[in-house]
Amino acid sequence: MRNISSMFETFAALAEPHRFRIVELLRSGPRSVSDIGAQLHLNQPQASKHLKVLKEAGLVDMQPKAQQRLYELRAQPLRELHEWLERYRQLWDERFDAMDELLEELQQKEKPRGRKSRH
Amino acid sequence: MAANPDIEFPLNNTRMTTPSERELVITRTFRAPPRLVFEAWTQAEFVKRWWVPKSCGGELTECRADVQVGGTFRYVMRVAGNEFGFSGKYIEIHRPAKLVYTQVFDPYPDSPVLITVTFEEHEGKTRLRSHELYPSKEALDATIASGMESGMREIMDQIDELVAALPAH
Secondary structure, three states: OOOHHHHHHHHHHHOOHHHHHHHHHHOOOOEEHHHHHHHHOOOHHHHHHHHHHHHHOOOEEEEEEOOEEEEEEOOHHHHHHHHHHHHHHHHHHHHHHHHHHHHHHHHHHHOOOOOOOOO | OOOOHHHHOOEOOOEEEEEEOOEEEEEEEEOOOHHHHHHHHHOHHHHHHHOOOHHHOOEEEEEEEOOOOOOEEEEEEEEOOEEEEEEEEEEEEEOOOEEEEEEEEOOOOOOOEEEEEEEEEEOOEEEEEEEEEOOOHHHHHHHHHOOOOOOOHHHHHHHHHHHHHOOOO
16 A cells, blocks of 8 residues: 555646546547647646646656656556555455454353253 | 435445545444444443454554543554554444544544444444544544545546556456
């Protein structure tokens, strides 16, 4: 698990609608700043600013190619975020599995002979 | 809320939902009557048996619970050198059907969570619902982030879609 602050960084980066749309756009493959700007109706400084935030959050990588800088999506932070909610559920699931065991034991103790079927 | 109680209260599995950005609901069915599940949930000697998930490799360094209205509890778990302490106070106790208490996670003393647990008897089993109400969206996000869940539901839904469309590798 990555540290919590980086999770928040990922969330903060995605919480901005333009940046979320950039991430969606990059799903189809790497694109240049000007391409991204044109697709999302952003001027180049705006697009660059958003890409910088996404890059700092680890959501995109930049590859220089010929005269261009191509931005591509890094899938891992998104997957980690997706797993975040699941992690809390699993924490409780594990607790409850242990509680199941405990409850079975408590029920055994309650039966004076311990062998009689409940049904 | 699921219409089908078998889906809402799974056996051998745990369901979690976020009805709003300040609420989190955990449900499960236990093969024991509410009387026992209530005790397992509240009594310190029993809490010791289940509260620290085995997979985290942690240990319980403090566990006490004075289960009466106005009484307090404190659980502390140590994992990899870090301590995670939770304290709270019992507000309502209707043994064995309902329990209301506050819970404060040490790093966020100003963000008490109001927890309402209901224990519903059904054919000798217990349908348990733990409803967590956070003072703010941020409080839920923060608590969850400390190894827990996220309240940012809208964006979570969007991320679900994104992740589903990502190439698997």
